[in-house]
Amino acid sequence: MQHFDYKPHGVCPMRISFDLEGDTVHNVSFTGGCNGNLQAISRVVEGMTVDQIEGYFRGISCNGRGTSCSDQLAQGVRQALESAK
Template sequence: MHVFTPRGVCSRAIRVELDGDAVSNVEFEGGCSGNLKAIAKVSRGMTVDQIAELWEGNTCGNRKTSCVDQLVCALREAQCTQAG
């Protein structure tokens, strides 16, 4: 499991697991619990590119990022770690 520390959002950590290029598990620590649990469920089985297409660049309020935007960062970081 890869642990990512998001920046500029309410969640304190994002834990992701990849099976190749597909997401097998996502867990958020902190943030809007109900919404983030739903995002985690929807993400399972999707590829990193599919998730990026949906949520990369999404903002929250007046912030320049959001938890789902940070999820894309976490997944890309996990891909690099997995490849290395």
């Protein structure tokens, strides 16, 4: 299992941390942002694959920003998976 820290862009959280075991995501945590909503996202995605997270969350926009916390998570786990190859 590899640990990753991703610096999101255009959203409130300053960091998204997670572990990858192959293409499966574990232990997601956000630093900053809306604590309750981000805890919920972290629980929902536990054990999902990168493809599943992208399928559910990629492209979601928050208040017209063109991205969101969940979209940034999808981008971060994809980037981590690609860098781990």
